[in-house]
Amino acid sequence: MRSVFAACLFVAAACHAGAVRxxxxxxxAVATNRSITMRRGESTALVVDVDRPNFAGTVKxxxxxxxxxxxxxxxxxxxxxxxxxxxxxxxxxxxxxRDRAIAITVQDPAGREAKQxxxxxxxE
Numbered sequence: 001m002r003s004v005f006a007a008c009l010f011v012a013a014a015c016h017a018g019a020v021r022x023x024x025x026x027x028x029a030v031a032t033n034r035s036i037t038m039r040r041g042e043s044t045a046l047v048v049d050v051d052r053p054n055f056a057g058t059v060k061x062x063x064x065x066x067x068x069x070x071x072x073x074x075x076x077x078x079x080x081x082x083x084x085x086x087x088x089x090x091x092x093x094x095x096x097x098r099d100r101a102i103a104i105t106v107q108d109p110a111g112r113e114a115k116q117x118x119x120x121x122x123x124e
Contacts, residue, residue, distance in 0.1 A: 035118065038121070044088050046063070049083050060078055071091075
């Protein structure tokens with residue numbers, strides 16, 4: 001069975017979409033929030049809603065390419081339901097960045113991936 005899934009990240013702004021092709025050519029789509037702004041010393045929730053209309057299995061959702069001093073409570077989560085919540089935290093000495101692309105990757109059990117980038121800004 002071909003699996004097609006979509007993920008949408010809701011934090012603050014409008015979403016945009018992208019698509020990649022898995023190893024068997026099946027489309028895998030992911031839509032992401034355009035940006036997140038946080039201050040040093042703050043934390044914010046990043047909720048990844050997963051829509052998998054053609055299968056009920058788990059998917060892996062991962063966050064990578066965070067700037068120095070910004071951490072997440074989980075590098076990746078296996079999601080069997082419809083959402084994964086990551087808590088991003090910026091230390092008091094986190095790098096000040098503007099529109100730094102962080103990667104959100106969703107992978108289905110067959111290894112097909114969709115990757116999208118969210119722009120992260122860390123301010124004083």
